[in-house]
Amino acid sequence: MVIRLINKTRLEHMTKQQSILEAAKKIFSEKGYHQTTMDEIALSAQVAKGTLYYNYASKSKLFAATVTEGMEEIMANISRELESELPFIEHFRLLLSCTIRLYLQHSEVTRIYVNELSSGIDNDALTEIKNVRKKFIGFIKETLATGQERGYLKPLNRDLSALALVGIVDALCNDRLDSPTGSPDDQAADDIIDTVFTILATGMVNG
Amino acid sequence: MVIRLINKTRLEHMTKQQSILEAAKKIFSEKGYHQTTMDEIALSAQVAKGTLYYNYASKSKLFAATVTEGMEEIMANISRELESELPFIEHFRLLLSCTIRLYLQHSEVTRIYVNELSSGIDNDALTEIKNVRKKFIGFIKETLATGQERGYLKPLNRDLSALALVGIVDALCNDRLDSPTGSPDDQAADDIIDTVFTILATGMVNG
Amino acid sequence: MVIRLINKTRLEHMTKQQSILEAAKKIFSEKGYHQTTMDEIALSAQVAKGTLYYNYASKSKLFAATVTEGMEEIMANISRELESELPFIEHFRLLLSCTIRLYLQHSEVTRIYVNELSSGIDNDALTEIKNVRKKFIGFIKETLATGQERGYLKPLNRDLSALALVGIVDALCNDRLDSPTGSPDDQAADDIIDTVFTILATGMVNG
Amino acid sequence: MVIRLINKTRLEHMTKQQSILEAAKKIFSEKGYHQTTMDEIALSAQVAKGTLYYNYASKSKLFAATVTEGMEEIMANISRELESELPFIEHFRLLLSCTIRLYLQHSEVTRIYVNELSSGIDNDALTEIKNVRKKFIGFIKETLATGQERGYLKPLNRDLSALALVGIVDALCNDRLDSPTGSPDDQAADDIIDTVFTILATGMVNG
DNA sequence: GATGAATGAGCTTTCATTCAT
DNA sequence: AATGAATGAAAGCTCATTCAT
The missing domain is CATH 1.10.357.10 (Tetracycline Repressor, domain 2)
Known part of the structure; x- marks a missing residue:
């Protein structure tokens, strides 16, 4: 599984919410809803998995x-x-x-x-x-x-x-x-x- | 979970292949690919789950x-x-x-x-x-x-x-x-x- | 975590259902409901976790x-x-x-x-x-x-x-x-x- | 999830310690130990979750x-x-x-x-x-x-x-x-x- | 050809706890 | 003293697939 991380310097200018949304957009678009896992999104957004759930209920x-x-x-x-x-x-x-x-x-x-x-x-x-x-x-x-x-x-x-x-x-x-x-x-x-x-x-x- | 069985007398005139395909069509259409399980298709087609795999590789x-x-x-x-x-x-x-x-x-x-x-x-x-x-x-x-x-x-x-x-x-x-x-x-x-x-x-x- | 396996020769004379129930009884009794995990029960009963769910809904x-x-x-x-x-x-x-x-x-x-x-x-x-x-x-x-x-x-x-x-x-x-x-x-x-x-x-x- | 807050005017006459204990008593009693979360207690006691840990180790x-x-x-x-x-x-x-x-x-x-x-x-x-x-x-x-x-x-x-x-x-x-x-x-x-x-x-x- | 019990990798979700502020 | 965003380990559960019969 290849996860491209979002460009680091861009990340620093984003809130976690934004970087989650950014990562989600990219990965959902590449792989579709069902083949995207929350692990991947967390990894790509460089936050812990719990943080996804802290910001979005599901x-x-x-x-x-x-x-x-x-x-x-x-x-x-x-x-x-x-x-x-x-x-x-x-x-x-x-x-x-x-x-x-x-x-x-x-x-x-x-x-x-x-x-x-x-x-x-x-x-x-x-x-x-x-x-x-x-x-x-x-x-x-x-x-x-x-x-x-x-x-x-x-x-x-x-x-x-x-x-x-x-x-x-x-x-x-x-x-x-x-x-x-x-x-x-x-x-x-x-x-x-x-x-x-x-x-x-x-x-x-x-x- | 409500599974409508295919009409019995129709089933009797079908090969298992056909009734599987028929059941698959109905359920995939109702629920989409990912929410359909092989169990449901087998149940609806009135065959064992193994039979699905006997006829279709996946x-x-x-x-x-x-x-x-x-x-x-x-x-x-x-x-x-x-x-x-x-x-x-x-x-x-x-x-x-x-x-x-x-x-x-x-x-x-x-x-x-x-x-x-x-x-x-x-x-x-x-x-x-x-x-x-x-x-x-x-x-x-x-x-x-x-x-x-x-x-x-x-x-x-x-x-x-x-x-x-x-x-x-x-x-x-x-x-x-x-x-x-x-x-x-x-x-x-x-x-x-x-x-x-x-x-x-x-x-x-x-x- | 120490899991004592059920005596092997006894296991051979049981159906999987029985050995699951046996293992569940032992572990629930030792640790209580919440501290018992399905993994432990499966391990102790020497069946796969899926088998627990194949036999008991939850x-x-x-x-x-x-x-x-x-x-x-x-x-x-x-x-x-x-x-x-x-x-x-x-x-x-x-x-x-x-x-x-x-x-x-x-x-x-x-x-x-x-x-x-x-x-x-x-x-x-x-x-x-x-x-x-x-x-x-x-x-x-x-x-x-x-x-x-x-x-x-x-x-x-x-x-x-x-x-x-x-x-x-x-x-x-x-x-x-x-x-x-x-x-x-x-x-x-x-x-x-x-x-x-x-x-x-x-x-x-x-x- | 319904959380009944403790009566406001009573709260004002309590230390945070007391209101935490009060809230804990109510919720543990209603739902039992495992189904009670620290979030709920904090919410009901009208303090931040961190405050729970500031007052009680776990x-x-x-x-x-x-x-x-x-x-x-x-x-x-x-x-x-x-x-x-x-x-x-x-x-x-x-x-x-x-x-x-x-x-x-x-x-x-x-x-x-x-x-x-x-x-x-x-x-x-x-x-x-x-x-x-x-x-x-x-x-x-x-x-x-x-x-x-x-x-x-x-x-x-x-x-x-x-x-x-x-x-x-x-x-x-x-x-x-x-x-x-x-x-x-x-x-x-x-x-x-x-x-x-x-x-x-x-x-x-x-x- | 047909079966269905058994599997186990993999998923979403929860939540006690931490720590920078 | 108090906060609450962030964490991540851990758990229950699903289900496509296999294989002995």
């Missing part, structure tokens, strides 16, 4: 905290980037492009988020995670709703549309992160953004 | 066999339904509609397929499962390729397009299966088909 | 089984010895004498039984143990009831009388077993029997 | 202190009530009645005292607790000795007699405290006192 709570914290950061970032006033279609493109970019950038969290939504986490924690997902989809839905109200978007079922958007993004980003090259280069991100935008904006069918 | 191999067999049946069904000669756009709609219908119909398998692609299955078995997914996406890609070659579809990146299609279908069907109403009624399926078709064919943006 | 269930089985054997023995037809007062003395003798003989079980009735065993198991105690007290009550009905005994509250009898026996036997000399010799048993009989039959106060 | 020492302090208070009370000059038989009845009354009144301490004499407390502390018990029995023995010397009581083995007395009182009071009605009412106490007095004074046998 493995699943730590997991939920990891995902929640990570996704909320992503959502906050997207929100910030979308604040500018732009024509709707530009706005829509921006939504897609920054979502995809942040998905790929925060690959550790999103990998967990996309892949581990089921798989035997206890119910409390699972509920918490599903709530983040709902929040994220609700967030997308708002933009779509605005577009529909102003007549820019077709009056499709909003829930399904938002789900569709998220589904595309999940699938493409996850495949990208799974492919052997590893680090998401800009070229790949641009390809994904273009394809997703074209499909969602104008569909696949010609003229 | 839990993960049994899991892989379950998914593979299930998805291949779905793919065969889709192929069969697509054999008729139709104008391309009708063909495309048919692809979507029967994919979605079969996804919802075979909810046990597809639930597993969508949710458990990561999560700590050993590598051999994981590879096998990923191969089924590749096969499925390749299968979608073919139809898209035909459409592009004949000029019906825009010349988008084919891999990404196929992934996008599968991603939308995964997301919408899984959400449907997850929602409290439980049994997938036709109304819901039709909604999904319409929305997916509209989006993929003509996009979300108006005129 | 530590507390194993404990309950140990006490129940042991006490029921004692009760069966007392019953057998009381079958003869004797004048009531002889019968009463016999009840006391064989109870005390068997308490001291089966010191492993009775030590557990007297000392561990509270102390944090989970509720299911605790209920089971308390039921054995009730059964034992009920058993004593019957003899007292007979004596009262026939006019040999004073019409005292039967529950309290039975409790009193058991309380005296518990206290004296337990003190005896606790005292450094260890092995309960006949002299001590006879002293206890005489004292208990005198007190319970005729009281402490002089004529 | 959990078992705190436990021993709790029992010792409580039992010594009971013994002091009994002594005080027995100071009056009475005919021996009245004196004997008074010994029983005030012992039983105080047992039931101080149910928190006596419950601990009766139930937790074994169960894995470390040896130093255990010795201390056993000493209190010896002291209590010695205390009873004195009264019995006086009675024997003056010819009021039969010349039975004094140790065993004292043990018998304590055994009866333990068993009846503990059963009473364990029974669902909860609060020990006077009726119950009187029943116990009468029964115990009759049995110990004149025995169970008629005429």
Whole structure:
């Protein structure tokens, strides 16, 4: 078992809580929920195992905290980037492009988020995670709703549309992160953004 | 722990292999890979635990066999339904509609397929499962390729397009299966088909 | 930590269930419920730890089984010895004498039984143990009831009388077993029997 | 986990030592030694966990202190009530009645005292607790000795007699405290006192 | 082919105790 | 005198897998 320790000097500037969360994010992302042990996280965060439990009631709570914290950061970032006033279609493109970019950038969290939504986490924690997902989809839905109200978007079922958007993004980003090259280069991100935008904006069918 | 046994008279017409696979499908689908134990599967299939290992080398191999067999049946069904000669756009709609219908119909398998692609299955078995997914996406890609070659579809990146299609279908069907109403009624399926078709064919943006 | 293994040749004539129960009886008696670990019992019974759990659902269930089985054997023995037809007062003395003798003989079980009735065993198991105690007290009550009905005994509250009898026996036997000399010799048993009989039959106060 | 805090205004009039002892008494009595954690005691006593260790070297020492302090208070009370000059038989009845009354009144301490004499407390502390018990029995023995010397009581083995007395009182009071009605009412106490007095004074046998 | 008792490595979790502040 | 974050040894329990029958 190879455990890469978090860079020492970074650790010194973190509280234990932070370094636990950091370590958890990394290892959950690499190995998935069930193949990650609390021992590994403790080792990687350079704290005693008891310290994990002093800060988080259980493995699943730590997991939920990891995902929640990570996704909320992503959502906050997207929100910030979308604040500018732009024509709707530009706005829509921006939504897609920054979502995809942040998905790929925060690959550790999103990998967990996309892949581990089921798989035997206890119910409390699972509920918490599903709530983040709902929040994220609700967030997308708002933009779509605005577009529909102003007549820019077709009056499709909003829930399904938002789900569709998220589904595309999940699938493409996850495949990208799974492919052997590893680090998401800009070229790949641009390809994904273009394809997703074209499909969602104008569909696949010609003229 | 409630284990619903498979209907007795059905069991009598099955080989042990089949009843194991049947039981595995049901339980993996209900509880996910990690929360399913070999004891439960044996109990539900009404065979001894040793018999599981007599037929499948390990839990993960049994899991892989379950998914593979299930998805291949779905793919065969889709192929069969697509054999008729139709104008391309009708063909495309048919692809979507029967994919979605079969996804919802075979909810046990597809639930597993969508949710458990990561999560700590050993590598051999994981590879096998990923191969089924590749096969499925390749299968979608073919139809898209035909459409592009004949000029019906825009010349988008084919891999990404196929992934996008599968991603939308995964997301919408899984959400449907997850929602409290439980049994997938036709109304819901039709909604999904319409929305997916509209989006993929003509996009979300108006005129 | 010193674990005395059960005599090898005896082990060969036992089923694993029996040797587990035997080992559990010995170790629970020596160290009490909480200081006994499942590892120790497994080691002493010469089975794997998993085997304990294959046969008993939990530590507390194993404990309950140990006490129940042991006490029921004692009760069966007392019953057998009381079958003869004797004048009531002889019968009463016999009840006391064989109870005390068997308490001291089966010191492993009775030590557990007297000392561990509270102390944090989970509720299911605790209920089971308390039921054995009730059964034992009920058993004593019957003899007292007979004596009262026939006019040999004073019409005292039967529950309290039975409790009193058991309380005296518990206290004296337990003190005896606790005292450094260890092995309960006949002299001590006879002293206890005489004292208990005198007190319970005729009281402490002089004529 | 429900922790009832000690009444605030009472707390203000106590030293930390006292409030720790008070909290310990309550919680040890409710849950037994092993199911009580130092966290709970600290919480209930409204001090930090470190403060527990500042005042008592270990959990078992705190436990021993709790029992010792409580039992010594009971013994002091009994002594005080027995100071009056009475005919021996009245004196004997008074010994029983005030012992039983105080047992039931101080149910928190006596419950601990009766139930937790074994169960894995470390040896130093255990010795201390056993000493209190010896002291209590010695205390009873004195009264019995006086009675024997003056010819009021039969010349039975004094140790065993004292043990018998304590055994009866333990068993009846503990059963009473364990029974669902909860609060020990006077009726119950009187029943116990009468029964115990009759049995110990004149025995169970008629005429 | 089929069985199920037996295994033991490995996991999460608990909690008395310590010690820098 | 008092604190409470941090510790880590130790425990109960799970379950995929094996193998004698």
